[in-house]
Amino acid sequence: MPSESDFLDWIRSQQSISPHVLLPAGDDLAILKWPDNELLLVGADQVLDGIHFDSSKHTPRQIGRKAMNRNLSDCAAMACLPAAAIATVALPRGAGIEFAKELYLGLRDAGGAFNCPIVGGDTASWDGKLVLSVMILGRAEGIAPITRLGAKTNDGLYVTGALGGSILGRHMTFTPRIKEARILAQSVPITAMIDISDGLSRDLARICQQSNVGATIDASAVPIHPDAIALSRQSGRSPLEHALHDGEDHELLFTCPTRPPAGTLIGRITADRSLLLVRNGKTEPLSTKGWDYPL
């Protein structure tokens, strides 16, 4: 029966050459050459069977891609470029080496699209369900990282795409908005940015909380994805509700005092710290119903 060692041997054979990587996966740690005076950004995101994917429905290649793309989307949210990634995988016992290879290829495909090699990790098998955790390193490369804490009163509030209903499939197949983020950040003074992972309302609340401001959203301006309309027919909730509160769109939500070259204006930052929704001429509180794990 193939073992972890066989899998690691195979991974070593798959490693690509990168100018930053002095020693790739295969030792206790990988060794990178980091550019002089370059900021180093780091973060991590995991995907869990039954929460972020369904192993009875999604292929390991899709699962690997999603795990990597969630992290690449965090790079987009800071307007940085990914530099390298590390992954740990807890494999259900008996999943098999082909399954493990497909997971790896999913990670590699998604990372490869943004020149982000996988430089290490850890594999174990257990009698639990699949867990895939990815840690990412990013580099600023000439653009100051954009945080969540710079939104200013009267800034416009923008999103890079239509929202809602990602659970119908887009949550597995989204494209991280790295290119868009870099173009935006080079063109206009973006004051705060986040990728929408837990829902527009909840992620907007994070920007507002950290920037110590509030926001008003114009309901009629929120771009609603066709999936939100399709899901509305099943859920009985309105397409707008789905666009405001569904998670895993992975579009960028950002604030900017000037007109950006891309993005839909959906509202404005306010000095008053409340979150409001203007709908049919009436102003109401915007609830933050997005994803939050009870512990």
Next chain:
Amino acid sequence: MPSESDFLDWIRSQQSISPHVLLPAGDDLAILKWPDNELLLVGADQVLDGIHFDSSKHTPRQIGRKAMNRNLSDCAAMACLPAAAIATVALPRGAGIEFAKELYLGLRDAGGAFNCPIVGGDTASWDGKLVLSVMILGRAEGIAPITRLGAKTNDGLYVTGALGGSILGRHMTFTPRIKEARILAQSVPITAMIDISDGLSRDLARICQQSNVGATIDASAVPIHPDAIALSRQSGRSPLEHALHDGEDHELLFTCPTRPPAGTLIGRITADRSLLLVRNGKTEPLSTKGWDYPL
């Protein structure tokens, strides 16, 4: 009921100031200032309930410490200093925020002992068992990283401590040999090094495979831990068997052409690629029985 957001708010309140950390956990990614011309080492290790710990027996503080210490031990194996860590945790639903805080404090305690702050991560809860995954960043800081691939014929083979029987408790409480590694690497030309996580025989095989050499171990020289003797009474296997093949000692195994200031000489590197054990004057093949996951 407390949620992931409450936990993240609490984590933010726990963050310590570090000269390298420009922006700590709380945004999409953390931002570090990396020293000029400094090598960056990266790796990851996870701990799984039922494999690396037993949640019915070990406290979350102990589990957090082990997860961090496994990664710190990888730093020791490269003779680098830890710089920062990131963690992802898959929490069993209903574990509670106090449990999550204890996990974090275990990570922080262990990292704190080596000036290694936790700068980010991801928390989710699910109906699976506990998984804690840690990624570590290390810096060379004046010592060239020691890989597994430099062992030379006639080098002495050394270990930093007694081996075997760690499952009786030491696998949760070991101290990463970072200080020892730094002293060794500054004193003598260490040619290859690894931390013993999967057993002396298997980890020695890794050094030999990557260095394209073999090794002969003197059975009478292998330092046997009292735990190996205690375990031998239960297992019916000899204390030497436990010392050779048990995992999670996390002592360092290294090769060196000169006499190091610390470490026990247990054998020698050979040009012939086989692994041999000399016992009672007889030479036999050394089997590599250590830990390897069937996939």
